[in-house]
Each structure stands twice: as structure tokens, then as C-alpha cells.
Amino acid sequence: MIKVVVMDIDGCLTPGEVEEIDLGVLKKLREYNQRSKDDPLIPAITFCTGRPQPYLEAMHQMLSGYLPAIYESGGGMYFPQGYYFRTNPKITESLRQELGRITNLVEERIAKLGIAKIQPGKETSLSLYPTPGYSTSKVLKITSQLFKEENLSYSLVDGLSCINILPPRVDKGEGVRWLSRVMKIRLNDLAGIGDSDGDLPFLRLVGAGACPRNANDKVKKVVKYVSPYSNGKSILDIFNWCIKRNVEAGL
Known part of the structure; x- marks a missing residue:
């Protein structure tokens, strides 16, 4: 049923x-x-x-x-x-702090470079929307490299029109x-x-x-x-x- x-x-x-x-x-x-x-x-x-x-x-x-x-x-x-x-x-204080760090990194190395826009209003995650000239796959590749370099624990999920950045687990x-x-x-x-x-x-x-x-x-x-x-x-x-x-x- x-x-x-x-x-x-x-x-x-x-x-x-x-x-x-x-x-x-x-x-x-x-x-x-x-x-x-x-x-x-x-x-x-x-x-x-x-x-x-x-x-x-x-x-x-x-x-x-x-x-x-x-x-x-x-x-x-x-x-x-x-x-x-x-x-x-499951979202601990340490994960909240990490999200703050991620937000700063994404703002400086992705958003300010015109690669993607951050959707406002979220508290436990982030969503990145590609700007004209960039595809979600390209934004995903760029963001994945950033996360690897900075050893970040949050995961990246392709949402078709955006890339979602989610807490682990x-x-x-x-x-x-x-x-x-x-x-x-x-x-x-x-x-x-x-x-x-x-x-x-x-x-x-x-x-x-x-x-x-x-x-x-x-x-x-x-x-x-x-x-x-x-x-x-x-x-x-x-x-x-x-x-x-x-x-x-x-x-």
C-alpha cells in the first residue's frame, strides 16, 4: 500500500x-x-x-x-x-565550520571568476549554477579539483541544472x-x-x-x-x- x-x-x-x-x-x-x-x-x-x-x-x-x-x-x-x-x-558543528570554509573558497575561486553562481538561502549545503559558457559537467570538474586540493569532506552531486555540495553521509x-x-x-x-x-x-x-x-x-x-x-x-x-x-x- x-x-x-x-x-x-x-x-x-x-x-x-x-x-x-x-x-x-x-x-x-x-x-x-x-x-x-x-x-x-x-x-x-x-x-x-x-x-x-x-x-x-x-x-x-x-x-x-x-x-x-x-x-x-x-x-x-x-x-x-x-x-x-x-x-x-548528522550535521555536526565541525561540518558547519567546514561549510563556512567551502563557501569562502567557492566564492573566491569559482563565483568571483564568473564560473558559477551560488544559490542564496541555504544553511547546510550549497548549490552552484553555471554561468553562460560553462556546463554543469565543467563546473563539477573545476569544483572537484578544488575539493581535492583543499581535502574537503563534502560531496558533489550533479543536479542537472546545478552542482549540489552536500555534507558527508x-x-x-x-x-x-x-x-x-x-x-x-x-x-x-x-x-x-x-x-x-x-x-x-x-x-x-x-x-x-x-x-x-x-x-x-x-x-x-x-x-x-x-x-x-x-x-x-x-x-x-x-x-x-x-x-x-x-x-x-x-x-
């Missing part, structure tokens, strides 16, 4: 940065989420995103979100009931394990929707992984369902697939 659908935002619910959000999709998902409180055939909705907390909170509000949700790729959890936040306990898989424990719902009773490498750790954990048509090939190989649609329309399609699975389970 699929009790909760855990989804990424960029490249799944939305086309990504700057692109328009399909408000019709949001309206339909909000209706599903509201009905999930009373209908066991309809899964609830929550998020596991690399986005910072304020963006996650806004998206959660639009879908009438009532379950905890993961932001910064496992770095923190947002609790709409009671309105509070928790940093992943913290990723979306760890985030969803944490979410599962907090919600007291088995991983096998979760569906997951993702599109890029950063989503693989949690898509491999959940009972029913799915992805939009625009997902990369690595993701398509590990999920149980690939939607014939892209972005927002794929989410409605996948959601209906989840409901169908619940109906077929004989609830």
Missing part, C-alpha cells in the same frame, strides 16, 4: 528554475492531498527537495501539506504541524529514511518521484519509485514506472498510477 508520495520539486513538479509552474497541476494535487486525510486509497503528498526551507514551505502550503518534508537534500526537516524545523543531527536517501522514522511509515509504503542523480538514493529505498519522461537514464533504470509525460503532468499521471496500485491491492 502506498501511503505517502515523496517527490522532488525541480524537474518533477516544476520544470525548474525560472520556468512557469502549472497551476492546474497544483490545484489538482492540493485536492488529492486534502482527500488523502479521509480516503485510504489516496496517498498523502510531501517533498524531498534540494531547495532551501522557505521555497519548500511555500510549495507545501500550495498543496495543503500537513506531513513533515525534507529540504536541502536531507539537511533539514520542516514540520508544518506546530511550524518548526530540525537540522539533520547526508543525502536524499538519508533524508527519506529520517522522514520515514518521523512519520512512522515504512519505506516500503512510500512512493518516490525524482528525475536526477541526487534523487537516486531515495528512489532506491522506497517501495514504488517513479519518474517523469524528462528524467535522466540512471533514474529511469531504477524506478518501477516512467511516466510518458514531463514535469507537472507526469506527477498527476504518477499519482493516478499510485492510486491504481492501491486499488489493485484490494483495500
Whole structure:
């Protein structure tokens, strides 16, 4: 039984940065989420995103979100009931200090050289967006060399449109394990929707992984369902697939 659908935002619910959000999709998902409180055939909705907390909170509000949700790729959890936040306990003070050092290094040796921009608003991680003339693969190569030279422990993850810099042992898989424990719902009773490498750790954990048509090939190989649609329309399609699975389970 699929009790909760855990989804990424960029490249799944939305086309990504700057692109328009399909408000019709949001309206339909909000209706599903509201009905999930009373209908066991309809899964609830929550998020596991690399986005910072304020963006996650806004998206959660639009879908009438009532379950905890993961932001910064496992770095923190947002609790709409009671309105509070928790940093992943695996992020120690020494890791916070290292992130400060990384931020300074990236600012001086990447951002100021016009190679990539740092996305503002993050507290436990960083995201680098390539500037015109640079690809994500090029930024990843440059940043990897910097991390090797400086002996840094944070990991680099290709997010299709950006490079995510994450604390060691913290990723979306760890985030969803944490979410599962907090919600007291088995991983096998979760569906997951993702599109890029950063989503693989949690898509491999959940009972029913799915992805939009625009997902990369690595993701398509590990999920149980690939939607014939892209972005927002794929989410409605996948959601209906989840409901169908619940109906077929004989609830």
C-alpha cells in the first residue's frame, strides 16, 4: 500500500528554475492531498527537495501539506504541524565550520571568476549554477579539483541544472529514511518521484519509485514506472498510477 508520495520539486513538479509552474497541476494535487486525510486509497503528498526551507514551505502550503518534508537534500526537516524545523543531527558543528570554509573558497575561486553562481538561502549545503559558457559537467570538474586540493569532506552531486555540495553521509536517501522514522511509515509504503542523480538514493529505498519522461537514464533504470509525460503532468499521471496500485491491492 502506498501511503505517502515523496517527490522532488525541480524537474518533477516544476520544470525548474525560472520556468512557469502549472497551476492546474497544483490545484489538482492540493485536492488529492486534502482527500488523502479521509480516503485510504489516496496517498498523502510531501517533498524531498534540494531547495532551501522557505521555497519548500511555500510549495507545501500550495498543496495543503500537513506531513513533515525534507529540504536541502536531507539537511533539514520542516514540520508544518506546530511550524518548526530540525537540522539533520548528522550535521555536526565541525561540518558547519567546514561549510563556512567551502563557501569562502567557492566564492573566491569559482563565483568571483564568473564560473558559477551560488544559490542564496541555504544553511547546510550549497548549490552552484553555471554561468553562460560553462556546463554543469565543467563546473563539477573545476569544483572537484578544488575539493581535492583543499581535502574537503563534502560531496558533489550533479543536479542537472546545478552542482549540489552536500555534507558527508547526508543525502536524499538519508533524508527519506529520517522522514520515514518521523512519520512512522515504512519505506516500503512510500512512493518516490525524482528525475536526477541526487534523487537516486531515495528512489532506491522506497517501495514504488517513479519518474517523469524528462528524467535522466540512471533514474529511469531504477524506478518501477516512467511516466510518458514531463514535469507537472507526469506527477498527476504518477499519482493516478499510485492510486491504481492501491486499488489493485484490494483495500
